[in-house]
Amino acid sequence: MATDKPIRIGVMGCADIARKVSRAINLAPNAVIAAVASRSLEKAKSFASANGYPESTKIHGSYESILEDPEADALYVPLPTSLHVEWAIRAAEKRKHILLEKPVAMNVAEFDKIVAACEANGVQIMDGTMWVHNPRTAKLKEFLSVPERFGQLKSAQSCFSLPGDENFLKNNIRVKPDLDGLGALGDTGWYAIRATLLANNFELPKTVTAFPGAVRNESGVILSCGASLSWEDGKTATIYCSFLADLAMDITAIGTKGTLRVHDYILPYKETEASFITSTKAWFNDLVTAWVDPPSEHTVKTASARSVYVGEIKNKGAKPDVFWPSISRKTQLVVDAVKESLDKNYEQISLSGR
Amino acid sequence: MATDKPIRIGVMGCADIARKVSRAINLAPNAVIAAVASRSLEKAKSFASANGYPESTKIHGSYESILEDPEADALYVPLPTSLHVEWAIRAAEKRKHILLEKPVAMNVAEFDKIVAACEANGVQIMDGTMWVHNPRTAKLKEFLSVPERFGQLKSAQSCFSLPGDENFLKNNIRVKPDLDGLGALGDTGWYAIRATLLANNFELPKTVTAFPGAVRNESGVILSCGASLSWEDGKTATIYCSFLADLAMDITAIGTKGTLRVHDYILPYKETEASFITSTKAWFNDLVTAWVDPPSEHTVKTASARSVYVGEIKNKGAKPDVFWPSISRKTQLVVDAVKESLDKNYEQISLSGR
Numbered sequence: 001m002a003t004d005k006p007i008r009i010g011v012m013g014c015a016d017i018a019r020k021v022s023r024a025i026n027l028a029p030n031a032v033i034a035a036v037a038s039r040s041l042e043k044a045k046s047f048a049s050a051n052g053y054p055e056s057t058k059i060h061g062s063y064e065s066i067l068e069d070p071e072a073d074a075l076y077v078p079l080p081t082s083l084h085v086e087w088a089i090r091a092a093e094k095r096k097h098i099l100l101e102k103p104v105a106m107n108v109a110e111f112d113k114i115v116a117a118c119e120a121n122g123v124q125i126m127d128g129t130m131w132v133h134n135p136r137t138a139k140l141k142e143f144l145s146v147p148e149r150f151g152q153l154k155s156a157q158s159c160f161s162l163p164g165d166e167n168f169l170k171n172n173i174r175v176k177p178d179l180d181g182l183g184a185l186g187d188t189g190w191y192a193i194r195a196t197l198l199a200n201n202f203e204l205p206k207t208v209t210a211f212p213g214a215v216r217n218e219s220g221v222i223l224s225c226g227a228s229l230s231w232e233d234g235k236t237a238t239i240y241c242s243f244l245a246d247l248a249m250d251i252t253a254i255g256t257k258g259t260l261r262v263h264d265y266i267l268p269y270k271e272t273e274a275s276f277i278t279s280t281k282a283w284f285n286d287l288v289t290a291w292v293d294p295p296s297e298h299t300v301k302t303a304s305a306r307s308v309y310v311g312e313i314k315n316k317g318a319k320p321d322v323f324w325p326s327i328s329r330k331t332q333l334v335v336d337a338v339k340e341s342l343d344k345n346y347e348q349i350s351l352s353g354r
Numbered sequence: 355m356a357t358d359k360p361i362r363i364g365v366m367g368c369a370d371i372a373r374k375v376s377r378a379i380n381l382a383p384n385a386v387i388a389a390v391a392s393r394s395l396e397k398a399k400s401f402a403s404a405n406g407y408p409e410s411t412k413i414h415g416s417y418e419s420i421l422e423d424p425e426a427d428a429l430y431v432p433l434p435t436s437l438h439v440e441w442a443i444r445a446a447e448k449r450k451h452i453l454l455e456k457p458v459a460m461n462v463a464e465f466d467k468i469v470a471a472c473e474a475n476g477v478q479i480m481d482g483t484m485w486v487h488n489p490r491t492a493k494l495k496e497f498l499s500v501p502e503r504f505g506q507l508k509s510a511q512s513c514f515s516l517p518g519d520e521n522f523l524k525n526n527i528r529v530k531p532d533l534d535g536l537g538a539l540g541d542t543g544w545y546a547i548r549a550t551l552l553a554n555n556f557e558l559p560k561t562v563t564a565f566p567g568a569v570r571n572e573s574g575v576i577l578s579c580g581a582s583l584s585w586e587d588g589k590t591a592t593i594y595c596s597f598l599a600d601l602a603m604d605i606t607a608i609g610t611k612g613t614l615r616v617h618d619y620i621l622p623y624k625e626t627e628a629s630f631i632t633s634t635k636a637w638f639n640d641l642v643t644a645w646v647d648p649p650s651e652h653t654v655k656t657a658s659a660r661s662v663y664v665g666e667i668k669n670k671g672a673k674p675d676v677f678w679p680s681i682s683r684k685t686q687l688v689v690d691a692v693k694e695s696l697d698k699n700y701e702q703i704s705l706s707g708r
Contacts, residue, residue, distance in 0.1 A: 019641065020641055020642045020643070023641055023643075151600070154515070154578070154596060154598060154599035154600075155513065155515065155580070155594050155596065155599060157511050157513070157592070157594070157606075159509065159511070159606070159608070161508070161509065161608055163610065163611075163635075206566075207566045207567075209563075209565070209566060209700070211563070211582035211584060211590050211592070212560075212561045212563060212582065212584040212590075212702060213561075213582075213584030213585065213588055213589065213590040214588075215588040224508070224588060226509070226582065226590050226592065228565035228566065228567075228580065228582065228592075230565060230566040230567030231567065234567055234568075234569040234578060234598070235567065236565050236566075236567040236580050236594070238511070238565070238580065238582075238592045238594075240509050240511070240590070240592075240608075242508060242509065242608075244508060244588070244610070245508035245509060245608045245609065245610060246505070246508075246608050246609055246610060246611055246612050246613045246633070246634075246635070246636070247613070247633070247635075247636045247637060247638075247645075248606070248608045248613045250606055250615070252511075252513070252602070252604055252606070254513070254515055254594075254596075254599045254600050254602045255599065255600055256517065256598070256599060256600060257517075257600055258600050259600045259601070259602045261604070261617065263615065263631070263649060264645065264648070267638065267642065267643075267644075267645070268644070269644065269645045269648040269649075270644050270645075271643045271644045277617070279600070279601070280600075281517075281600070281601075282600070282601045283601060284621065287373065287374055287377055288374045288621065289374070289377075289621075289625045290621075290622070290623060290624050290625045291618065291621070291623045291624075294618070294623040295617060295623075346563070346702065348566060348700065
């Protein structure tokens, strides 16, 4: 299905995260940056030059303008979450494929509108959860899927915390109710929830219950929270996300026969390789003084990670792949349920029928 | 305070766990096995010979008999939990120091009776949470206590799961309501709760809330469960325990400045050394393609662990140390609260005033 012509990406907004994604696009063999937009021409221009954009990149001084650009096959949208529903729909209506930063929307109702617009216009949508495209993630899924190595999942714990400094906690868009109003839940929690869903083969939980002890800022934006998720068959998971704690991004998934541990699932310690730890049927020696078959570490080369990041959209050709919006939607559903539980004093929220 | 005479231990019951503890006592320079009891003389005799007990060991054919043995300074009590309150009180009344297997009682009311008997008779009581005496645990506490390395705790996740086979799940005393009726919560959950309390400097949580999705056997004994714990200041923790999942025993503690990870906190992979992973103010490089100051592993020699296990009681001399029963009590309180939450359909349980 791959075509020879590289996909031409328009970058719609000059957020900090767009620097990293721009680099990824520049490194990808099958993608090229064709255009960039900001609300000011000046800002777009200096962003383009600071991030090594090609000379040919079209510079747009408004989001409306980049939507009309015939040179852009797809748009990367790192705008604040509250703007997603408007601009993603407008992009779809202009038949642009969309790489939408996470969280994809303020709630699943908004996202459903975006998906409807994409379907109506035959364009692919995919969210910005970059780590699922890392070659290591395929290895994690492989381990989790082999009955003799991992068995059936029983418990998954995932987290993503980062320490916001004074400036971040005061001024970052992710703590502003009118911009990224889902706060840490929508930002770092999105990844932790996605990790949990991935470990559960994307089966939605039956219930979601937030933990007591969530922290909000004075505007009510979530700075730190956690939740438990449960499935029909006694599987449980927990997620934890925070802007108030040290950098940590861990998955611990315990199955009936094996255990998986990842300490850097979102961004590997190194750019060129990534590790994970597995064990299968580890046990103790006779006198319980040491382990037999203790966990072992595995390393995956990740040199190609950056091209995979962008390539997924292009190689699907004309027919969009419904898998990507389906997992975005499930992630958003769980985000919404955690928020609902928090808003309802930690009530247990059922996801049946959602 | 140390005395030259070794402490003389009586082993009150021939449970499987007593094999390991017997070995520890034999290895300890400051302790000696003086007596062993079972409900049958034959069983006590064969246990003594199978576990390398000294020739001089007194063999008792009943628990009553070992209580009367003037050669035993202290009793190690690995009896089923439902028998603790009776036998620990009787031991205290005979002025025997007590090393009591965990969980210490079926509930904190029972444990309070045991502690009252110990106080009235001036004897030390300590529970069988052996890993807190491992030299590594002191290093973990050190890391957690240094403001510049770890800061203030924000989130702690701890677990202990093990896979019970068909025989275990049918016949083991830990799944029998009339023996170790607290099931996985009292057994593996005890350690996970203790780890959480340790990470919180033994401050009791404000609330405890069990997760939906707990699994019980047909007699109602807990085979798998989890809970969230919360403190006044936005600290949260989760515990997970199971007899239905692969062997896993992890602590992830995230502070404001650092993170601690331990994968084998209860029993290190190796007998002679134990590791843990720490990071302090880890962050990303400018383009967020790799970490700066990623976590690093530290190893502690643990050759002396086995003597520490037993020595603690002896070296306190005549005056019992109230620290040990106080942390047993706190652990039991949280066990009770998780059970109460499970019994009340995952209701949030307040620990205020307990």
